[in-house]
Amino acid sequence: MKSGKQSIDNNSSAEHVEQHLQELEKADYELLYYxxxxxxxxxxxxxxxxxxxxxxxxxxSDAFLSSLNGEIKDFDESTDN
Known part of the structure; x- marks a missing residue:
């Protein structure tokens, strides 16, 4: 009988977690929508x-992108040799 009660408790806990996750997902969607x-x-x-x-x-960000672009060009030139 103990294992049956434990199984019910586990299902109940899993159901509660699933329900909570669905509520969080719904709240996130509503927040994004609004x-x-x-x-x-x-x-x-x-x-x-x-x-x-x-x-x-x-x-x-402009300086970073310029630097990154320079690094990419240097990389391309070094792999061409």
Whole structure:
């Protein structure tokens, strides 16, 4: 009888975990769905975005991509020999 009760408990636990995971998945989907529905005015975006920091990040990414492009060219040239 103990193994039957243990089996029921295991199924119950597995069912609870499955149900919880489904609820989390649904919550993630709802969050994604509703976040895409929100529109921001130009004033709101200007207030939220740190333009100076954004420009710094863009400059860093440009520098990184330029460096990466140079490394790729150097790699291509070294494999051609």
């Amino acid at each position: 976040s895409q529905e929100q529109s921001f005015s130009a004033d709101e975006l200007a207030r939220l975005i740190n333009e100076e920091r954004l420009n710094e990040l863009m400059a860093q």
